[in-house]
Amino acid sequence: xxxxxxxxxxxxxxxxxxxxxxxxxxxxxxxxxxxxxxxxxxxxxxxxxxxxxxxxxxxxxxxxxxxxxxxxxxxxxxxxxxxxxxxxxxxxxxxxxxxxxxxxxxxxxxxxxxxxxxxxxxxxxxxxxxxxxxxxxxxxxxxxxxxxxxxxxxxxxxxxxxxxxxxxxxxxxxxxxxxxxxxxxxxxxxxxxxxxxxxxxxxxxxxxxxxxxxxxxxxxxxxxxxxxxxxxxxxxxxxxxxxxxxxxxxxxxxxxxxxxxxxxxxxxxxxxxxxxxxxxxxxxxxxxxxxxxxxxxxxxxxxxxxxxxxxxxxxxxxxxxxxxxxxxxxxxxxxxxxxxxxxxxxxxxxxxxxxxxxxxxxxxxxxxxxxxxxxxxxxxxxxxxxxxxxxxxxxxxxxxxxxxxxxxxxxxxxxxxxxxxxxxxxxxxxxxxxxxxxxxxxxxxxxxxxxxxxxxxxxxxxxxxxxxxxxxxxxxxxxxxxxxxxxxxxxxxxxxxxxxxxxxxxxxxxxxxxxxxxxxxxxxxxxxxxxxxxxxxxxxxxxxxxxxxxxxxxxxxxxxxxxxxxxxxxxxxxxxxxxxxxxxxxxxxxxxxxxxxxxxxxxxxxxxxxxxxxxxxxxxxxxxxxxxxxxxxxxxxxxxxxxxxxxxxxxxxxxxxxxxxxxxxxxxxxxxxxxxxxxxxxxxxxxxxxxxxxxxxxxxxxxxxxxxxxxxxxxxxxxxx
Amino acid sequence: xxxxxxxxxxxxxxxxxxxxxxxxxxxxxxxxxxxxxxxxxxxxxxxxxxxxxxxxxxxxxxxxxxxxxxxxxxxxxxxxxxxxxxxxxxxxxxxxxxxxxxxxxxxxxxxxxxxxxxxxxxxxxxxxxxxxxxxxxxxxxxxxxxxxxxxxxxxxxxxxxxxxxxxxxxxxxxxxxxxxxxxxxxxxxxxxxxxxxxxxxxxxxxxxxxxxxxxxxxxxxxxxxx
Numbered sequence: 001x002x003x004x005x006x007x008x009x010x011x012x013x014x015x016x017x018x019x020x021x022x023x024x025x026x027x028x029x030x031x032x033x034x035x036x037x038x039x040x041x042x043x044x045x046x047x048x049x050x051x052x053x054x055x056x057x058x059x060x061x062x063x064x065x066x067x068x069x070x071x072x073x074x075x076x077x078x079x080x081x082x083x084x085x086x087x088x089x090x091x092x093x094x095x096x097x098x099x100x101x102x103x104x105x106x107x108x109x110x111x112x113x114x115x116x117x118x119x120x121x122x123x124x125x126x127x128x129x130x131x132x133x134x135x136x137x138x139x140x141x142x143x144x145x146x147x148x149x150x151x152x153x154x155x156x157x158x159x160x161x162x163x164x165x166x167x168x169x170x171x172x173x174x175x176x177x178x179x180x181x182x183x184x185x186x187x188x189x190x191x192x193x194x195x196x197x198x199x200x201x202x203x204x205x206x207x208x209x210x211x212x213x214x215x216x217x218x219x220x221x222x223x224x225x226x227x228x229x230x231x232x233x234x235x236x237x238x239x240x241x242x243x244x245x246x247x248x249x250x251x252x253x254x255x256x257x258x259x260x261x262x263x264x265x266x267x268x269x270x271x272x273x274x275x276x277x278x279x280x281x282x283x284x285x286x287x288x289x290x291x292x293x294x295x296x297x298x299x300x301x302x303x304x305x306x307x308x309x310x311x312x313x314x315x316x317x318x319x320x321x322x323x324x325x326x327x328x329x330x331x332x333x334x335x336x337x338x339x340x341x342x343x344x345x346x347x348x349x350x351x352x353x354x355x356x357x358x359x360x361x362x363x364x365x366x367x368x369x370x371x372x373x374x375x376x377x378x379x380x381x382x383x384x385x386x387x388x389x390x391x392x393x394x395x396x397x398x399x400x401x402x403x404x405x406x407x408x409x410x411x412x413x414x415x416x417x418x419x420x421x422x423x424x425x426x427x428x429x430x431x432x433x434x435x436x437x438x439x440x441x442x443x444x445x446x447x448x449x450x451x452x453x454x455x456x457x458x459x460x461x462x463x464x465x466x467x468x469x470x471x472x473x474x475x476x477x478x479x480x481x482x483x484x485x486x487x488x489x490x491x492x493x494x495x496x497x498x499x500x501x502x503x504x505x506x507x508x509x510x511x512x513x514x515x516x517x518x519x520x521x522x523x524x525x526x527x528x529x530x531x532x533x534x535x536x537x538x539x540x541x542x543x544x545x546x547x548x549x550x551x552x553x554x555x556x557x558x559x560x561x562x563x564x565x566x567x568x569x570x571x572x573x574x575x576x577x578x579x580x581x582x583x584x585x586x587x588x589x590x591x592x593x594x595x596x597x598x599x600x601x602x603x604x605x606x607x608x609x610x611x612x613x614x615x616x617x618x619x620x621x622x623x624x625x626x627x628x629x630x631x632x633x634x635x636x637x638x639x640x641x642x643x644x645x646x647x648x649x650x651x652x653x654x655x656x657x658x659x660x661x662x663x664x665x666x667x668x669x670x671x672x673x674x675x676x677x678x679x680x681x682x683x684x685x686x687x688x689x690x691x692x693x694x695x696x697x698x699x700x701x702x703x704x705x706x707x708x709x710x711x712x713x714x715x716x717x718x719x720x721x
Numbered sequence: 722x723x724x725x726x727x728x729x730x731x732x733x734x735x736x737x738x739x740x741x742x743x744x745x746x747x748x749x750x751x752x753x754x755x756x757x758x759x760x761x762x763x764x765x766x767x768x769x770x771x772x773x774x775x776x777x778x779x780x781x782x783x784x785x786x787x788x789x790x791x792x793x794x795x796x797x798x799x800x801x802x803x804x805x806x807x808x809x810x811x812x813x814x815x816x817x818x819x820x821x822x823x824x825x826x827x828x829x830x831x832x833x834x835x836x837x838x839x840x841x842x843x844x845x846x847x848x849x850x851x852x853x854x855x856x857x858x859x860x861x862x863x864x865x866x867x868x869x870x871x872x873x874x875x876x877x878x879x880x881x882x883x884x885x886x887x888x889x890x891x892x893x894x895x896x897x898x899x900x901x902x903x904x905x906x907x908x909x910x911x912x913x914x915x916x917x918x919x920x921x922x923x924x925x926x927x928x929x930x931x932x933x934x935x936x937x938x939x940x941x942x943x944x945x946x947x
Contacts, residue, residue: 147833151863152774154735239733239777328756330732408836415835415863417927418772420739434932549932640894713896 001026009036015367022361030347030354033303034362037266038273041525044366047491048523051504055518056511061480062519068189069110069262071519072182073481075545079435080184081442082116085124085177085485085541087524092174095233096141100125100174101149102236102307107178108155109262112245113310115188115252116180119419120433121150123160123176124446124485124539128169130402130720135164138172139720146176147413152238153245156422157414158431160446164402170529175485175522177541179444181435188252190261190271191278192313192339197258199272199285199337202326203244203309207293210234210267210305240308240331247329248310256318256325263309269302271311272337273345277363285337287349298349313339373497376456379594384574384585391651391698394583395631398655399708401582404628405716428555428636429474429623430544441549443477445542449627450535451577452595457499457536459595461506466603466659468542469514470624473607474662476553476614477544482511484521484540489533491525499536500525507538513600516542551615556639558620560693563668564644566630566686567606567678568661571596576657578627598659606660609683618670618677625661630654630688633663635712643705645697646689654698665691723750724946726767729795731757731786736772736808736926743926744769747942757789767804767945768795770811772863772924782825782866783813792818804945805918806848809864812910812920821911821920822879823871828864829903835863837934838901838923839892840909844883846916850944857890858937860923862901867922869904869911879911886910886919 006016009032019027019035027035041047057065063080064072070084088103104121111118123146128135150157155178210233251257259279261271268290276283287301296304314322319335326333340346345362347355398404411426423441424432430445447468452460465482472479484507491497511518527534546552573579575596580586613619625633631654634644648654666674671687678685689697696703726744730737737754744752744767753763762768776785786792799805799820807815815821828834840858842849852858871879879885887910891899900907902922910921925938 144832147835151833151835151865152733152735152777154773237777239774239779242733242735242774242777412836413833415833417835417861417924418735418739418863420736420742420927420930420933423932710896 001032009033010040011035015039018365019361022365028354030299030302031357033299034269034355034357037269037303038362039366041523042265043270045523046367046369047371047525048486048500049368050370051501054504055508057517057519059515059517062517063184063187065517065519066521069113071481071483072114072187073519074184075440076547078184079440080182080187081543082111082114082180082182083178083483083541083543084110084520085175085446085483085539086110086522087173087175087485087487089171089173089487089524089527091233092142093138093172096138097145098235099233100142100145102234103174103176104146104149105236105238105241105307106264107176108153108241109264111178111180112248113188113260113262114182115186116182117249118155118178118180119421120158120179120431120444121155121176122158122431122444122446122541124448125160126163126165126168126173126537128164128172129166130164132169135169136720142172142174143410143413149236149238151415153242154418156416156418156433157411157426158416158422158424158433158444159426162407162410165450165535167532167534170532171527171534173487173527173534173537175487175539177446177483179442179543186252188257188260190259190274192275192281193258195281195339195341197313197339198316198319198335199283199339200312200314200322201290201309201334201336202248202312203331204237204240204306205291205293205332206296206301206304206306206309208296208300208304211300211303234305234307236307243329243331244308244310247326247331250325251322256314256322258313258315260310260312263311265305267303267305268311273359273362275311275313276345276359279339280343282340282342282344282346282359283337284340284346287347289334289336291332291334298347298354302347371491371497372494373501374494375498379592381593382591384580386573386652389583389652394655395708397582398628398632399711399715402716402719404632406713407716408713409717409720423549423552424475430471430477432475432477432552434549439547439549441546441552443472443475443544445471446539447471448537448539450537451581453499453503453536453538454589455577455592456595457502458506459598461503461538462510462598462600463595464538464540465507465510465514466598467624467626468540469607470662472542472544473610474553474555474622474624476551476611477546478611479514479516479542479544482516482518482540482542484518484538486521486523487527487534487537487539488525489528496533503536503538510600513604553614553619554621555623555637556621557637557642557665557691560642560691561668562620562665562691563671563687564646564689564691565664565666566688567610567664567683568625568658569602570653571657571659573652573656578657579655603660605681606662606683609678609681610662613674613677618666618674619664620667621665623663625658625663627657629656630663637663638709641694642691643693643695644689645692645695647699648688651698724748725751725765726769727753727755727762727765728769728771729755729757729791731775731789733775733777734771734773736924739926740769740771740808743929747929747939748946755791757786757791759791762791762794762798767806768798770807770814772809772811775810775814783810783817786814787817796820799918802915802917807920808924808926809922812922813866815918815920820918821913822875823869823911825866826868826870827866828868833865834867834902836861836897838862839890839895840887840923841890843885843888846886846912848919848941848944849886851940851947852944857892858940859892859935860925860928860938862923864922867902869908871905876905882914884912884914886912887921
């Protein structure tokens with residue numbers, strides 16, 4: 001086989017040699033395609049596997065950890081929560097609408113493949129600077145795509161994050177997360193149960209879209225690649241997915257299916273190989289039976305990533321019943337093969353075996369690399385000059401920076417209330433939905449602080465996990481588990497590899513302390529275009545619960561006259577990276593001071609106090625403190641005609657970042673109780689001010705209330721247009 | 722006699738479950754869920770055509786659903802002077818069937834709109850009896866094609882016959898515009914001339930439980946039952 005062909009398939013010559021030595025024969029084109037699909041980063045995690053193994057993935061509530069379509073945790077009674085986050089970065093850059101739409105479609109399939117009904121989606125999207133027309137185009141397309149798919153299938157979008165930063169200019173990030181509810185005794189896995197079971201194809205017909213999508217997603221881009229790669233982007237049809245979802249959930253509820261696997265990245269290849277590998281069995285599939293949209297070769301069928309397709313194993317006796325139900329939902333259905341006992345993956349086409357490979361070599365012998373990595377350099381301490389920074393200027397820069405502004409423009413394009421169970425809509429500390437027919441609620445949030453992680457990957461990752469944790473705690477949601485989406489540039493650069501290794505270590509440390517295991521995730525590498533690597537962006541999706549929806553905290557002010565307290569530890573202004581960046585004090589990444597070490601014990605102690613004070617009903621409203629400091633936190637809490645007045649020795653401190661930081665609103669009469677409760681638990685607080693009517697006052701200086709509120713809510717839309 | 726009702730499910734409906742819960746919780750009577758391919762409807766007091774993307778909005782929102790098998794019986798039900806309520810995609814289906822006048826075109830900013838909106842009643846009918854004059858209701862909208870359009874003559878007759886049930890308005894402390902989607906005269910919902918059929922874009926079935934930000938959606942069912 002010629003070398004160019006091998007390299008075009010994303011395999012190294014060394015990797016190819018391993019395969020050939022094992023098989024002791026030449027490969028067919030179809031087989032080469034299979035290795036191309038299965039041995040890339042996206043499917044086999046060859047760079048990250050060694051490090052991902054270190055993450056905590058189990059505790060008493062984990063029902064299913066990494067390795068299945070989604071992770072599942074136990075939230076008592078017969079209720080389980082399935083969730084996962086996944087990236088669709090490269091497709092969303094090439095074709096923002098379809099790329100992001102199919103990102104949502106793919107993650108929803110991961111959820112209902114396990115028998116769970118999706119109940120919420122979230123996202124984490126990052127773009128370059130808005131001054132570029134390209135960014136406007138990408139932002140519009142991505143938000144439209146996410147909205148279109150989720151709105152049509154009818155799953156509420158309950159939150160997420162949206163950041164603008166220069167390194168994402170030619171490599172935007174789109175990570176989509178989905179959460180589903182499953183009855184614990186009705187979970188479905190991808191492992192087939194019996195030899196001789198029928199392998200059935202359910203869903204859309206197969207077309208040319210997305211051929212080589214998974215290997216594209218593992219590639220470095222250059223700007224002029226865009227047009228060439230466009231045919232590799234899948235096209236989504238949320239209507240078909242809605243039918244597929246209802247059809248599959250009906251089949252599962254009737255017990256007509258043994259196991260199921262969605263055809264996502266690397267299509268029928270990956271789903272059938274996974275099935276064989278999980279069940280320690282073989283598969284025999286006749287590609288001539290696959291429903292096609294257009295004439296395709298065996299090679300193309302194997303690698304197509306057409307959307308809205310499922311592979312399932314059923315008992316032959318259920319064949320007619322399955323067919324009848326899927327007919328009602330107008331879904332294509334075909335028996336295409338069977339489960340065999342020979343542990344081989346065999347595909348036939350035109351009465352010829354085009355693929356005949358042992359499962360072991362595809363899965364177990366997939367390469368695993370221990371790439372070289374560098375530790376970050378030590379940072380020199382530096383004092384920044386704040387003498388020219390005025391309070392008004394800081395407020396003005398915040399209110400003209402997209403990263404701080406209210407993002408209603410984004411989430412008003414999403415349906416957040418469909419299904420009728422939404423308790424907290426996007427734009428608040430975390431999104432919350434009720435488990436249908438119960439009083440239980442699930443809270444979820446996505447977060448990442450790329451700047452922190454570039455400064456110090458280990459500590460920065462701890463801050464990122466702690467921020468997700470605080471988002472849930474502020475709502476009185478008990479954090480339970482994590483899904484992660486590790487977005488990095490090329491791991492062939494030992495500096496980038498170092499960021500990957502150390503941030504996984506930081507994730508491990510924080511997740512162990514908070515007892516929030518990592519139950520699912522995704523890795524997206526080679527996020528760099530024109531040699532500009534993205535900032536390290538390991539996104540965290542954290543999920544938690546409360547058994548009683550009445551105990552949820554408001555994130556908005558409740559009453560004029562109530563006191564405002566600050567909990568937590570403020571980072572000194574020279575140690576607040578976003579403050580330094582956004583006030584243009586630090587212009588180069590090397591100038592920042594090292595991050596202050598995050599004290600996870602203190603973080604947990606303060607969080608426990610917030611949860612208890614919420615249950616005691618001391619807390620009238622609460623918000624976490626993150627980028628933008630206390631000031632932005634207060635602004636987010638503003639509601640109706642309420643404003644705030646605060647007193648603070650150095651007003652610049654209002655914009656500093658925090659660890660364990662919360663703003664809480666309490667009634668005057670509870671101040672003594674709150675004070676003694678906090679001191680008994682060794683948590684300090686600062687009484688910063690109170691809620692007042694239609695005013696914002698800092699150290700007795702009055703600011704234009706309506707101006708600030710209107711700018712906060714309306715400037716996002718003004719800036720992007 | 723207890724109040725009986727039904728919700729029709731089309732392929733792509735995604736507010737059918739919400740509408741069923743809304744009816745079950747508020748009417749306390751029997752509620753049927755009817756698949757679009759069924760030939761007949763049971764005798765009920767109210768039929769809801771729910772929101773969603775019936776048939777994926779292919780061709781035009783509501784166009785394919787308006788040709789479904791069950792629609793013949795839905796028309797019969799309405800001709801018998803019983804109540805028929807179309808919410809969001811249901812409203813679009815009603816205009817496609819021709820049971821309601823006008824059409825719903827793309828929102829004026831050409832984007833999907835998912836947020837809380839504010840409406841008040843314009844002319845009295847049996848769907849809004851329990852709502853006071855000038856009472857502002859907070860109810861979510863979620864639509865891409867909710868911009869009500871009709872020609873001048875139709876508009877005149879809608880007014881003369883007092884067929885405008887709801888119009889968008891400004892909410893207290895809300896900084897969003899009054900007419901959120903560009904509808905003619907900010908129309909949010911209309912009835913037929915006999916006023917037993919209502920189509921509306923806002924979703925009352927998402928505003929009735931204690932944990933919803935507003936319970937104003939209850940008023941529509943309360944109006945019909947009392």
